[in-house]
Amino acid sequence: AxxxxxxxxxxxxxxxxxxxxxxxxxxxxxxxxxxxxxxxxxxxxxxxxxxxxxxxxxxxxxxxxxxxxxxxxxxxxxxxxxxxxxxxxxxxxxxxxxxxxxxxxxxxxxxxxxxxxxxxxxxxNVVQVRLPPLRERQEEIGQLAERLIARHAERIGVASRRLSPRALELLQRYRWPGNVRELENALERALVLSEDDEIGPDALPDAVQRTLAPEPVPGSLDPDDLSVKRAQRVLEADLIRRALERTQGNRTRAAELLELSPRALLYKIREYGLE
CATH class of the missing domain: 3.40.50.300 (P-loop containing nucleotide triphosphate hydrolases)
Structure with missing residues (x-):
């Protein structure tokens, strides 16, 4: 309009x-x-x-x-x-x-x-323009999110932040029953909660996070694979498994052992498909 x-x-x-x-x-x-x-x-x-x-x-x-x-x-x-x-x-x-x-x-x-x-x-109803719901315009979500983040960052007086690739994937997978207003509220919330230059999945609402598809984590290191990132993921997933086993599934105690916040642990459990 x-x-x-x-x-x-x-x-x-x-x-x-x-x-x-x-x-x-x-x-x-x-x-x-x-x-x-x-x-x-x-x-x-x-x-x-x-x-x-x-x-x-x-x-x-x-x-x-x-x-x-x-x-x-x-x-x-x-x-x-x-x-x-x-x-x-x-x-x-x-x-x-x-x-x-x-x-x-x-x-x-x-x-x-x-x-x-x-x-x-x-x-x-002289001239009708049908704007498809956000769930039918996934390819536009990234560009729209950038504009909304910049607008709200200026309004609330914080530095603008970029979306991590994983966070953007979540935004594109979510169905957005509340359409653009729901996206706008989610991004404003993420701006307030994020302390880094990048907005990660853990700053998004729980409903959006639940669309996260676990990334496959290999059970052991491949001696021919020299990727530090993949090695870190294998080690991190293994440590979380061991902490959950030691605490008999008590996530609060496991988070303390791992020196993570309960929220960060929950996100990683979902990310690695350890639920």
Whole structure:
């Protein structure tokens, strides 16, 4: 939605976004259309609505499927007439707003079920763009993750970090039922938890870590294999096995013997398929 605005002739005008599902139903009409002083109990001053704030620009109605049925006729009137009437006001104000709407619901089914107005649906559905869910765009996750990490690092005031290859693999394997918002939250969490320059799998949420496919670890060293990394993995896996055997599977005590945090041990147990 932001890209559509930025690439349009309205780019220098306001871009306003509102999540229709995040505003309590009694307040959403006031948020969208504004209100006059005294229109209701807490209306101590007059207030412009989001349509007026976006005048000349673009208004994104995110999660339009969550818009309460009583507000839908008022929205339809604004779209048809290009005029907005504040709550408590008898006068209308002209507005020039391009409206974009997004939803993760099947609005056609909502119309059939009587939960969304058919006339509003067709008024909004002029040009439809279907954005596939994140699980169908695995090849884009790496690039998207880089941008999200950089954005949140700047916002919270920490150095930007890169994803380890193993962490990226996890992000690409996970199904992301919460779509891009879930990815964004996972990466923000990883930024806060990571102390190194690289975000590893252990900084990702448990649900994402559970998609980890254990890497095969050979049981003994191959005398012809001179790879230090593979030798370290064999030794590390063997030490973890021995610690778990010695503590009869008590992971907390095993972590103490190995001088690892319980969380790091759990990650390595999953990584080596030792569960």
């Amino acid at each position: 932001r890209a559509l605005h930025d690439l349009s002739p309205r780019a220098e005008r306001p871009f306003v976004a509102v999540n229709c599902g995040a505003i309590p139903a009694p307040l959403i009409e006031s948020e969208l259309f504004g209100h006059t002083k005294g229109a209701f109990t807490d209306a101590r001053t007059a207030k412009r609505g989001l349509f007026e704030e976006a005048d000349g620009g673009t208004l994104l109605l995110d999660e339009i499927g969550e818009l309460p049925p009583p507000v839908q006729p008022a929205l339809l009137r604004v779209l048809q007439q290009g005029e907005v009437r504040r709550v408590g006001d008898a006068r209308s104000t002209r507005v020039d707003v391009r409206v974009l709407a997004s939803t993760n619901r099947d609005l056609a089914s909502q119309v059939q079920a009587g939960r969304f107005r058919e006339d509003l649906y067709y008024r909004l």
